[in-house]
Amino acid sequence: MPVGLNDQEIHILGDVVSHKRRIPRGGYLHRTGIKFQSLFAIRSGFFKTCVLEEDGRQQVTGFHMTGELLGLDAISSDLHTCDAIALEDSEVCEIPFAKLEEISLVIPSLMRHFHKIMSREIVRDHGVMLLLGSMKAEERLATFLLNLSRRFLMRGYSESEFNLRMTREEIGSYLGLKLETVSRAFSKLQDEHIITVDNKRIQINDIARLRLKMGNSSCVT
Amino acid sequence: MPVGLNDQEIHILGDVVSHKRRIPRGGYLHRTGIKFQSLFAIRSGFFKTCVLEEDGRQQVTGFHMTGELLGLDAISSDLHTCDAIALEDSEVCEIPFAKLEEISLVIPSLMRHFHKIMSREIVRDHGVMLLLGSMKAEERLATFLLNLSRRFLMRGYSESEFNLRMTREEIGSYLGLKLETVSRAFSKLQDEHIITVDNKRIQINDIARLRLKMGNSSCVT
DNA sequence: AAAATAGTTTGATTCAGATCAATTCAAATC
DNA sequence: GATTTGAATTGATCTGAATCAAACTATTTT
Numbered sequence: 001m002p003v004g005l006n007d008q009e010i011h012i013l014g015d016v017v018s019h020k021r022r023i024p025r026g027g028y029l030h031r032t033g034i035k036f037q038s039l040f041a042i043r044s045g046f047f048k049t050c051v052l053e054e055d056g057r058q059q060v061t062g063f064h065m066t067g068e069l070l071g072l073d074a075i076s077s078d079l080h081t082c083d084a085i086a087l088e089d090s091e092v093c094e095i096p097f098a099k100l101e102e103i104s105l106v107i108p109s110l111m112r113h114f115h116k117i118m119s120r121e122i123v124r125d126h127g128v129m130l131l132l133g134s135m136k137a138e139e140r141l142a143t144f145l146l147n148l149s150r151r152f153l154m155r156g157y158s159e160s161e162f163n164l165r166m167t168r169e170e171i172g173s174y175l176g177l178k179l180e181t182v183s184r185a186f187s188k189l190q191d192e193h194i195i196t197v198d199n200k201r202i203q204i205n206d207i208a209r210l211r212l213k214m215g216n217s218s219c220v221t
Numbered sequence: 222m223p224v225g226l227n228d229q230e231i232h233i234l235g236d237v238v239s240h241k242r243r244i245p246r247g248g249y250l251h252r253t254g255i256k257f258q259s260l261f262a263i264r265s266g267f268f269k270t271c272v273l274e275e276d277g278r279q280q281v282t283g284f285h286m287t288g289e290l291l292g293l294d295a296i297s298s299d300l301h302t303c304d305a306i307a308l309e310d311s312e313v314c315e316i317p318f319a320k321l322e323e324i325s326l327v328i329p330s331l332m333r334h335f336h337k338i339m340s341r342e343i344v345r346d347h348g349v350m351l352l353l354g355s356m357k358a359e360e361r362l363a364t365f366l367l368n369l370s371r372r373f374l375m376r377g378y379s380e381s382e383f384n385l386r387m388t389r390e391e392i393g394s395y396l397g398l399k400l401e402t403v404s405r406a407f408s409k410l411q412d413e414h415i416i417t418v419d420n421k422r423i424q425i426n427d428i429a430r431l432r433l434k435m436g437n438s439s440c441v442t
Numbered sequence: 443a444a445a446a447t448a449g450t451t452t453g454a455t456t457c458a459g460a461t462c463a464a465t466t467c468a469a470a471t472c
Numbered sequence: 473g474a475t476t477t478g479a480a481t482t483g484a485t486c487t488g489a490a491t492c493a494a495a496c497t498a499t500t501t502t
Contacts, residue, residue: 183451447500
């Protein structure tokens, strides 16, 4: 699910076209409507991306961590179509897109890799569509936690204990739920001893049962 | 919103790498899990793409018409991650992906165009996420109809009168609603004289008011 | 340390959409 | 033309999540 570059690949890119940039917690990496110049590879930190309608409706479209690539949506129109906001102090590596395309022509494997990354983003979005379109609140939260868990694991962190960088409201926006519903779903999972919640700190006690939660809407507990 | 190639571009591709294929109504263009070889440009007809979970849950991830490109999701893993099913007799042009990547290296503008198409797909998906995450039934249907309308218009058909190729259930799956809810939303829009519904035949009588429906959840009719 | 602010939890109530059920309608098939 | 089958509409009821509201906790700011 996550759109990732491995360390080595970040370096390959980094050697050729790099420009480090620090974004403090709460800062914007890019805003909707500004001109697109570069993709951004996250070197450290945590971001959310969100789109907002004219009428003020907001939707978090993703949470992004180390190794992931931001800005893919902006290629189509040369304008950023969403905001990217740091949820903790972060560092990104700027990749001028025109240069990336140039280099792709001489390093076909880079091009191929880039295509895979874009495609993976599409697959990820389809997964979110499935979640938003057909899952219940508790299933959504379980899916969300397991996804985070896996991504932390892949980065060498604990898969069973981590702390959330985002608020209940942001989780709710991403999952198509209100913050109260998110909070209740957390409490319910805790009551069933599947997870332990201490504010932002999450401990997964029974990952197998959490997985069951994800899959079976018909499973009456 | 639609991921499109213009006629000329289809021809450029068609001249170099083409293989026409006919898919009858109800036929599969590709299935989840089969090996990815080619992208498919729709020359005529109408498709739906859908993902399904192990537990049988299904979600329509898109409806696709002439000029659009199918198979982008499969690049990431070399396997198709969704089914593509023809909703009417259709014709596609097969584009072996390996060849497309090769050619991209010598026609940079083709590569650039391809990147824009992939990016547009991501933007489209974000739009659907916004819809699924924050809109009410009626708003979803209005958004859906306006999107279809625009795409028909772009292809030289009437923007105000067209017939749906998909069932209420398929619309519902795409919009995250049950078929009964879709039907009721149609009826409501008809009662308000915004559209006229005769089974699959849709006539938009007041496109401006339909647009209003899309935007304002707070608008009390 | 106190005050202010932002975020979280929990309860009570409401409501949009799901579910269940019964017709109606349309299109294949015989 | 009659029959079967799949799709659509409409009504009645139920329910999961939204909304409203209050209390509580953590984090900044002063």
